[in-house]
Amino acid sequence: MSLDLQGLALPQPLGDAMTRLAQVGVTLARIIARNGIDTNLAEARGVNIGGDGQKALDVIADEAFMDALMGSAVRYYASEEQDDVVELQPEGSLALAIDPLDGSSNIDVNVSIGTIFSIFPVAEGPNESFLRKGSEQLAGGYIIFGPQCCIVATFGDGVIQWVLDPDTGVFERVPSPRSLPEDTTEYAINASNYRHWPHPIRAFIDDCVAGAEGPRGKNFNMRWVASLVAETHRILTRGGIFLYPGDQRKGYERGRLRHVYECAPIAFLITQAGGAATDGAEPILEALPEKLHARTPFVFGSPAKVARVAAYHDLPEEETSALFNTRGLFRS
Ligand SMILES: O=P(O)(O)OC[C@H]1O[C@](O)(COP(=O)(O)O)[C@@H](O)[C@@H]1O
Ligand SMILES: [Mg+2]
Ligand SMILES: [Mg+2]
Known part of the structure; x- marks a missing residue:
């Protein structure tokens, strides 16, 4: 066996x-x-x-x-x-x-x-x-x-x-991975695609990069292995957030990762570990893939961080294109 x-x-x-x-x-x-x-x-x-x-x-x-x-x-x-x-x-x-x-x-x-x-x-x-x-x-x-x-x-x-x-x-x-830690300040994204990202994703990452001087008031660390399994293993072990959004490149409108083969099983694992997994806004586990090889934007990790990305999607357009210090998200 x-x-x-x-x-x-x-x-x-x-x-x-x-x-x-x-x-x-x-x-x-x-x-x-x-x-x-x-x-x-x-x-x-x-x-x-x-x-x-x-x-x-x-x-x-x-x-x-x-x-x-x-x-x-x-x-x-x-x-x-x-x-x-x-x-x-x-x-x-x-x-x-x-x-x-x-x-x-x-x-x-x-x-x-x-x-x-x-x-x-x-x-x-x-x-x-x-x-x-x-x-x-x-x-x-x-x-x-x-x-x-x-x-x-x-x-x-x-x-x-x-x-x-x-x-x-x-x-x-x-021993199984414990529940995802909430306070890890690590994010994973292929930052070379910054110029292609939608405004809410740019705004989220801008605010992480701004560190202690920015609206989040703390410094972040970035990791990108370019193996979804490795990013998942790290996040299951010590928390953080992963993003592969859709972007403006041809063929990347729905991101890179496949709904059926990659995102659904990882979303299942992450939610079972107390985390959250969305397409940026909606839960992956509730979405219906329209075809076998369909792609989907994918965001997963600690629930509060994933919810924060969704909140950036709810901001009015003028705020996600604005500089962080003028964004309403941080004014209240
Ligand atoms: O090269 P990029 O655009 O950063 O993409 C990296 C992503 O592509 C993948 O390698 C896609 O998986 P495959 O190797 O199965 O095609 C993911 O593991 C990884 O997250
Ligand atoms: Mg493969
Ligand atoms: Mg793959």
Whole structure:
């Protein structure tokens, strides 16, 4: 058994699917550790339906998960790397969405990468099984391949964490992340896109950057790993906020991250850890993705910080384009 599920009382099909995901996690951790010895996992391959260039590891991971889930209770397999939903077997009761390899720009620089997964009960058809509210997920989580390989997941009753013991190849349960700390002054955003952002996001970040001299009256720190799993792991561990807003670049009107494969499962985890996750204003878990590969703006972290971003969206236009010291948000 590659995953310690003792005491969790998961239904057998779900437990089996989780165990298979963990087995692939063990295999991928070993493959990733050997990158450069006899293969180059960052080598360019095709282009996926979302328009992203695929790397060798994107394809290896996708095939490994699909193969491992054959013969499990997973009927429908929806992957960021596949054009359409794949039916693995007609009898299964589960539908699994996956970003097989998240953070692919980090493969060749030895920085944390991961896998994000989301499990639903099957609905009437393949697409219907995924085009639904994230609040209907049975499970959501990620595997992180970093200095440690971990699985962090929720089954709707808090967050559970496992660490891979490299000596035994077993993911051992460790104490779960506690509720997100509220007072962390870290934000994560790709600030190189500043000029493309909508005014409320610019205003929010301007006020963080203004630090102790600005309206927030304190200094902030910024982090950007460019792996959603790594940002999530940090925020689950020590709080903060993540933003990937929509912006004015062509193709980025709804941001970069995929609703089904990335945002819904991370939103499920974060809310189970006492955090909040929105598209900037509305909860992600209540939103309906309009298509399989749909993107959505994504903001998550400590609830008060996420609510603050929403408050900036409610400001009148002249205030978000104004300098911070004239914004009504801070005058009362
Ligand atoms: O390069 P950018 O625009 O900062 O985007 C980084 C984001 O893109 C992603 O790498 C997208 O995931 P993929 O690697 O699965 O395409 C996220 O993990 C990360 O948050
Ligand atoms: Mg990704
Ligand atoms: Mg990916």
